[in-house]
Amino acid sequence: MKKVIMGNHALSYGAMLSRAQVIAAYPITPQTQVVELLSEMCADGTLNAKFIKVESEHSAMAACLGASLAGARTFTATSAQGLALMHEMLHWAAGGRMPVVMGNINRAMAPGWSIWTDQNDSLSERDTGWIQFYCSSNQEVLDTVIQAFKVSEKLMIPSMIILDAFALSHTYEVVEIPEQDKVDRFLPPFNPPWRLTPDDPHAFGGLTSPDHYMELRYKLQKDMEKVPALVEETGKEYEQLFGRYLGQVEEYLCADAELVFVTSGTAGYTARVAVDELREKGIKAGNFRIKLFRPFPFEKVRAVLSGVPRVAVLDRNISYGHHGIFYQEVKSALYGQPRSPLIFGFIAGLGGRDITRDSFKEIADYALKKDRAGEEIVWIGVKK
């Protein structure tokens, strides 16, 4: 069935079709419609779940973790300040191997107060041990929620589904709503290898000496390393059932490109239009959209970008005192690789400033003129 829905509702439908059993959430603009629709679904019985209306995002994640450890499939959603308030519990989720799936609407961090999009909220949580998917369409949001539950529960690692504030969260698109029985075939009920139960009592997360702690973290990393292959495998399985492949990255006309944009989120959508227009002018441009950011898709990045003459990384975020975060990561993935490209870094769209086709043309102008790629940050659309 096709429906015209907003990005936030794509998250709600994803959670509903995944048969989330416990939802704990706190409202924050621009996430509110996610939990409003889920509240309605719980109230009218469309979704058989407990919705805990907590008093903060910190408690939202804490409640999700308790429920997850008790053996329930759990979902929540937040944004920006809410995600930051959860920070401690994000470590708890990954470190405790609790496969919660969460939607995060990318919103710029205050001050000054902003409700508009940029990625500094979710990228600040890069090192908490969560899988991160950056989506560029409402269809992708819905499909990825279902896939994320499968990946997360197999490896017992939580997942974050990330979408741009307003540009996606409040934008209506046509979305194919998968049939429940087919989703059930793809995603069996949550059956964790361990849980809180008096039938088999264990202590979870107790005091862990230097003799044991490091192995827990080693195992988390080893399981993280399994994510890319599992995303490919489940993405293909999803394609067989629903006709839509869900991968780690999206390549658009990269094979013969002299310049490839590296993008994420909705900017990756705009970039494709810009690529078409540049190609009409005879510039062989391409777009490489990174969807899976944690773990970083090293193999895909190397396979596609090695040998491309010029790469222009667009960051809707900044690590103050360093550079855009995708830029750093792409550079580190290609460092020391044969046929490593010239890699340029651009920062645009902070706090919801528009990233347009013209932004990409400006980026192309810059990247095609330079013979060397330095450390300079190229700001797009900033009033200096």
Added chain:
Amino acid sequence: MSKERKMTLTIPREEFMSPGHLACQGCGASLAMRLALKGLGQRTIVCIPACCWAVIDGPFPHSSLDIPIYHCAFETAASSASGVRAGLDMVGDTETTVLAWAGDGGTFDIGLQALSGAAERNDDIIYTCYDNEAYMNTGIQRSSATPVGAWTTTTPVKHYKKERKKDIIGIMAAHGIPYIATASVAYPEDMVKKFKKAREVRGTRFIHVFAPCPAGWKSRPEDTVKLARLAVQTGYFPLFEIEDGEKWTLNLKIKERKPIAEYLKLQGRFRHLKEEEIALIQQEVDTRWAKILKSCGL
């Protein structure tokens, strides 16, 4: 006296806590857990935030309890327990009791918001605060449960605690939750009875357990039960219950309260207090005792 005879219940012999735990000598908190579990039984899951009990239980991969434990973040005893309850319900276990077990720091201070949230939602959990009146696990720093006059490492003798202990019972009563009780490790029959009773009530239940800490109070380990008993006999920590936020019951009537000085003098943390300061503390105890008697309709 007939009331006291009624309280001669048999404490279950079954133990859900084994030796080998890491509590200090004379630890009131370890005695509290042992008694609480005798009341609740094995079909219990406990959420323990950062507090002495995060350590007492024993380091990974050991545990001194026969029940499952979720070691949760400092401020999340209540929210974690709410989540466990919801999760259990969804996987078809509606019988197991979910217990949040936090110290005074995790209850009066950092965990108060989450506790208030759970109480407002009337989530089906038993929240127990074992109160040793300071951050003992980090080395005796003052909390909002530390009483007036006490020395701690952050309220040194030259500037001992001047602020009153936060009225946590008043706060919880204002939420109108179905069951609130105070309990003391010096009155095991009363305590076990209260946990048994709480187990049968649905909704948020709050039990405030008085748990002396020899290391933090600078008292003798063998005086733990004596101090807990004196706290009740002086009226400093009365034993009572509040049902539905309104119905107050005094569980142990004390005809002649002992002077608070008797309780204070056994503890090094009050050693610096002068007579006039002790007199002021006595006044505060008297005022609160009168208030509680009034609430109980006595």
